[in-house]
Amino acid sequence: MGDQVSVGLTPEEKQTRMTNAKILMAEINALKNSDIIDRRDYKVYWEQARKISDLFKNMKLFKSDRDRLWAEHNKMCDGVKEMMNHEKAKSNMFSGTKKELILNLIKLAMEFIEGSSDEGALKQCGACLSMAMIVLKGKLGAEPIPYIPEEVMQAFGGEDINIIVLLRDDREECYQRWVDAKNKLDSQWSLKRKENTELYQAWVEKMTAVKSHKEDLIKQNNEKVQKQFDSKSKCEKNLAATSDEEYAAKLRSWIDEHDRRVKSLQMRNEVLVKQIEDITKKISEQ
Numbered sequence: 001m002g003d004q005v006s007v008g009l010t011p012e013e014k015q016t017r018m019t020n021a022k023i024l025m026a027e028i029n030a031l032k033n034s035d036i037i038d039r040r041d042y043k044v045y046w047e048q049a050r051k052i053s054d055l056f057k058n059m060k061l062f063k064s065d066r067d068r069l070w071a072e073h074n075k076m077c078d079g080v081k082e083m084m085n086h087e088k089a090k091s092n093m094f095s096g097t098k099k100e101l102i103l104n105l106i107k108l109a110m111e112f113i114e115g116s117s118d119e120g121a122l123k124q125c126g127a128c129l130s131m132a133m134i135v136l137k138g139k140l141g142a143e144p145i146p147y148i149p150e151e152v153m154q155a156f157g158g159e160d161i162n163i164i165v166l167l168r169d170d171r172e173e174c175y176q177r178w179v180d181a182k183n184k185l186d187s188q189w190s191l192k193r194k195e196n197t198e199l200y201q202a203w204v205e206k207m208t209a210v211k212s213h214k215e216d217l218i219k220q221n222n223e224k225v226q227k228q229f230d231s232k233s234k235c236e237k238n239l240a241a242t243s244d245e246e247y248a249a250k251l252r253s254w255i256d257e258h259d260r261r262v263k264s265l266q267m268r269n270e271v272l273v274k275q276i277e278d279i280t281k282k283i284s285e286q
Contacts, residue, residue: 013060021065027052028073042084049077090164098135098161099170105132106174106181113188122192125185129178136174138162190285204283211279214272221265221272228265232258 009017031052036045052073056066109128112121134140140161166174193200232255239251 017060017062017065020059020061021069024052024055024059024061024065024069025072027055028069028076032076037080037083040087042080045080049073049080087165092167094164095167095170098164098166099174101161102132102135102174103177105129105135106177109181110184113185117188117192117195119192122185122188125181125188129182129185132174132178135161136166136171136178138165207279207283211276214276214279218269218272218276221269225262225265228258228262232262 031045031048036048056070056073061069105128109125109132112125112128138161193203235251235254235258239248239255242248242251
């Protein structure tokens with residue numbers, strides 16, 4: 001009859017094992033049917049997979065259920081590993097082709113503004129650079145890429161450009177070339193703004209408004225940080241006073257969560273401060 005009628009187990013213990021098997025199966029199916037894999041969010045996938053593995057360690061199960069569910073879990077994980085290896089192989093193969101596409105877009109962008117500060121040329125240059133960054137970030141839509149002949153796209157052999165990850169050296173080269181081109185474009189726009197006082201003043205006002213908005217965000221984040229500190233303080237007081245280990249475990253978890261949120265908010269503020277400094281510098285340089 002198998003281990004479903006294991007000798008020495010009470011009815012309650014048998015029921016617990018059967019219930020645990022259902023819980024594990026539900027967790028495996030939930031991960032399998034989620035959109036995590038479709039989104040290529042492998043970090044989240046492996047976090048969830050490890051949690052399921054931990055359930056196997058901590059849950060009492062009949063051997064037949066454990067073997068069956070573990071095989072199902074391993075099969076799914078092996079499939080994801082195979083998908084990751086396949087995508088890595090494609091990335092290695094097509095990284096150079098993708099780099100060439102991006103650099104062609106950047107080169108074309110520069111051709112628009114060589115010897116010209118015409119506003120139309122500047123906009124075409126900006127459009128080209130924007131498309132280059134979209135390709136670089138892997139956020140290309142289904143529509144054809146402007147300015148690029150169809151035969152260039154055919155070099156990818158029908159592969160999805162978005163899932164082709166550039167090799168580190170290729171990515172760094174593309175990004176640095178893009179930054180250099182963007183700086184040149186920004187410089188050309190700066191000259192254009194100085195030629196048109198009204199346009200320049202509108203730009204300064206816009207940058208000032210953006211700066212003010214970011215300063216407001218910093219204040220809001222600081223208020224949120226203070227609330228997190230207050231909540232953490234209450235948890236620490238309750239932790240010091242309680243003798244209930246289960247409640248204490250929850251309090252420690254909440255304290256860790258407060259610390260995580262504070263760190264996240266502080267990192268956001270660091271980014272905002274840097275952005276404000278950059279805006280202030282840009283305005284002063286005009």
